[in-house]
Amino acid sequence: xxxxxxxxxxxxxxxFSAFYLYTAYQIQVFAFDENAPFNAxxxxxxxxxxxxxxxxxKLILPDPNTIKVEHKTLEYKKTAILVLIAxxxxxxxxxxxxxxxxxxxxxxxxxxxxxxxxxxxxxLSFPFVAGFMYLLHxxxxxxxxDPFLKLIGVMG
Amino acid sequence: xxxxxxxxxxxxxxxxxxxxxxxxxxxxxxxGMLPGLGxxxxxxxxxxxxxxxxxxxxxxxxxxxxxxxxxGGSTSSILLNAPGVPGTVATSFDGYPMAQQGxxxxxxxxxxxxxxxxxxLAAIYLLFLAPSLSKVSLSFRSPDYFALMVLGLxxxxxxxxxxxxxxxxxxxxxxxxLASVGQDSLSDITRFTFNNMNLTxxxxxxLVVMATFAMSEALTIILKRNDPTAAAKQVSLTELGSIRxxxxxxxxxxxxxxxxxxxxxxIGVLPGAGATIASFLAYGMERNLVKDEExxxxxxxxxxxxxxxETANNAACSGAFVPLLTLGIPGSGTTAVMLGALxxxxxxxxxxxxxxxxxxxxxxxxxxxxxMVILLILNLPLIPYIARILAVPKNYLxxxxxFFSITGIYVMSFNNFDxxxxxxxxxxxxxxxxxxxxxxxxxxxxxxxxxxxxxxRRSLLLSDGSWTFLWDRTLTACILATTILIVGWQIxxxxxxxx
Numbered sequence: 001x002x003x004x005x006x007x008x009x010x011x012x013x014x015x016f017s018a019f020y021l022y023t024a025y026q027i028q029v030f031a032f033d034e035n036a037p038f039n040a041x042x043x044x045x046x047x048x049x050x051x052x053x054x055x056x057x058k059l060i061l062p063d064p065n066t067i068k069v070e071h072k073t074l075e076y077k078k079t080a081i082l083v084l085i086a087x088x089x090x091x092x093x094x095x096x097x098x099x100x101x102x103x104x105x106x107x108x109x110x111x112x113x114x115x116x117x118x119x120x121x122x123x124l125s126f127p128f129v130a131g132f133m134y135l136l137h138x139x140x141x142x143x144x145x146d147p148f149l150k151l152i153g154v155m156g
Numbered sequence: 157x158x159x160x161x162x163x164x165x166x167x168x169x170x171x172x173x174x175x176x177x178x179x180x181x182x183x184x185x186x187x188g189m190l191p192g193l194g195x196x197x198x199x200x201x202x203x204x205x206x207x208x209x210x211x212x213x214x215x216x217x218x219x220x221x222x223x224x225x226x227x228g229g230s231t232s233s234i235l236l237n238a239p240g241v242p243g244t245v246a247t248s249f250d251g252y253p254m255a256q257q258g259x260x261x262x263x264x265x266x267x268x269x270x271x272x273x274x275x276x277l278a279a280i281y282l283l284f285l286a287p288s289l290s291k292v293s294l295s296f297r298s299p300d301y302f303a304l305m306v307l308g309l310x311x312x313x314x315x316x317x318x319x320x321x322x323x324x325x326x327x328x329x330x331x332x333x334l335a336s337v338g339q340d341s342l343s344d345i346t347r348f349t350f351n352n353m354n355l356t357x358x359x360x361x362x363l364v365v366m367a368t369f370a371m372s373e374a375l376t377i378i379l380k381r382n383d384p385t386a387a388a389k390q391v392s393l394t395e396l397g398s399i400r401x402x403x404x405x406x407x408x409x410x411x412x413x414x415x416x417x418x419x420x421x422x423i424g425v426l427p428g429a430g431a432t433i434a435s436f437l438a439y440g441m442e443r444n445l446v447k448d449e450e451x452x453x454x455x456x457x458x459x460x461x462x463x464x465x466e467t468a469n470n471a472a473c474s475g476a477f478v479p480l481l482t483l484g485i486p487g488s489g490t491t492a493v494m495l496g497a498l499x500x501x502x503x504x505x506x507x508x509x510x511x512x513x514x515x516x517x518x519x520x521x522x523x524x525x526x527x528m529v530i531l532l533i534l535n536l537p538l539i540p541y542i543a544r545i546l547a548v549p550k551n552y553l554x555x556x557x558x559f560f561s562i563t564g565i566y567v568m569s570f571n572n573f574d575x576x577x578x579x580x581x582x583x584x585x586x587x588x589x590x591x592x593x594x595x596x597x598x599x600x601x602x603x604x605x606x607x608x609x610x611x612x613r614r615s616l617l618l619s620d621g622s623w624t625f626l627w628d629r630t631l632t633a634c635i636l637a638t639t640i641l642i643v644g645w646q647i648x649x650x651x652x653x654x655x
Binding site: 120 | 330347
């Protein structure tokens, strides 16, 4: 059997399905529902078996259309940095507030993607976010939590 | 029906709704034009905004985005040979050669008029077919719905998998698994939450759509930035040429449009088929139907070759609304996203929508037509300006997509956990996309998961746990037989390919 990344993904999906199936059997149902034709664990159990079946099939059958990905040409570093910035953004948005974190997230992302036109970067972050916030908060009346703007008295 | 049409027109022709169609068409065109971003991404980005409006307005906005994105996809196909959406791949066969001959303006005009005509004809078909289908679908019972959902999921897996049926079925199962997280709808028992309160209500549909489409699309673009096979061509936007269509070209279009609109609409109605298959089939059919001298021009800038896929893909977009509005079963990934949005509004599409919410049913149909008209009025004169959007650097585009995705989730839940979950799903989806695991089946399965379980529950309880409900009714048996045929065809194709 030829081992390629698709097979590894299928193996991971097989393990995931087995775990899902195990968890499905652990779902606590009411005593009177235990022997009912259908209860809260019935559908997940079918899904677990379906997952095992299809991933097992993918593992066993030969793969004539092997996908070859040229890893050398892929920008893993930049993608990872972008994901990291997004995680930091997610972690700080509630504590610091929407305006500052979003603006810094945009500035940081532009910078790490190779942009160096500072004026354009600034215009497409701080004023842009302020305008977008006005649209959401002021016009569409969608609440945006922002402790920072509250602290400096811009937001009520 | 006349009363319904009038209700629809009254709703669709309010100032607010016309404005929404215009906004939708404009943004849809821009997003659809950017290679890699299609109608699904465009609609996904719009969902959080639509929740601020009433359901009819929200749906009208989404319909505008949908058509705009399909037209936008044609623009990048013609100008860059980089289709923004799979449904416009066939457009590039003759559109791009035409643009290379210095007739880009004309190619865009033919695409716009053909899309308009295809969409208009399909809206007329929809107008007459949807009410009768609604009546037929009222006879559907739980086993039929369950069988229909199995058919929809199998069909989308078969058609969107590019020959990788098992991979697509794995994505279907994954989508259903994600949908099973949270409280069971009947007993309120929590499942797969691992004592995490954030998962009790299940995973949000918007979160999954944003993660698997908008965010993972953005990450894929960055990841493949240096890929030499990626389309990185630039077009000289000053050489668009005239947008006037002459008499001879008009005559050719008049022959092509009616027949390809019918094939497009029929393919669109079939669950899982959609605009891509419709456009390819229409292109192939048109090539067989034209005279030999015209046949020679296919692939070199033929008017028939450009008008056929453009008419068919727009007709298929309208056709895809038939199963969505009458049966509550989406025919494509994009309509699956729209189904999720409808459920978010508290509306259950299906035969009863026609009776309980006629204003929504008819206003969507009417706004589709108005959307077509606005798309034409707005896009034809703006073609040279809209085309400049293609020059937006990815350094700005990608962070803005990420920003819209994260903001969309943030304003819905004000919860860090949802943002982390979205990033996690997006990273996994990006990796799976690299190895050709299709995302539309996952979304369709996620949307249908709850309904499917509900219908299976009812069927099994009614038949006292026996699986005979699958063949007790002729309708159920017929739907399942179609599913078996599709699966059998896929297996046959796999075996013959190997031999």
